[in-house]
Amino acid sequence: MCLGIPGRIVAIVDEAAMLATVDVSGVRRTVDVVCVAAPGHPLAELVGAWVLVHVGFAMSVIDEEEAAATLKVLAEIGEAQAEIEAIRTGSVELPAAAS
Template sequence: MCLGIPGEIVELKAGHDDLAVVDVVGVRRAVNIGLLEADQVGVGDWVLVHVGFAMSKIDEAEAAATLTLLTGLGQAYTDELQALAESDIS
């Protein structure tokens, strides 16, 4: 199962306009933000991450609600976090 998981942008990668470091419940990974408008996201913003891409910008309340829901999925959520932890697109 592939899930869209909320993550907070903690860094915009210098020299890479399409990459940002996103924190997803303690897992930090580079994700591609090229599908979003360049001026749409910045450090501190929340995005919905799916297969290494930020698909949309979401607000913090929506991110918290989604993370609560995903936690309730049990193993599917755990598997998705494990896949994220093992990925690296930088």
């Protein structure tokens, strides 16, 4: 299963390519922030923002309270560790093909 998982933007890696470093429960990955960048504003404004990360993209900006609640629910249903590991390794597990 692929879920979006909350992470905090900690640095801008490449402004021209719209890439930032996101910390997801201690794991740092480079993600594309094109979906959350405000047109005409420097990406540096995103540093410190919480975002929902899915397959290498920051999909939406969320507040810290929503991030904490989402991480809690993911942990409770046993999905948090799998998603964090997918972010750590850069892999996404695809569902088995139907026969």
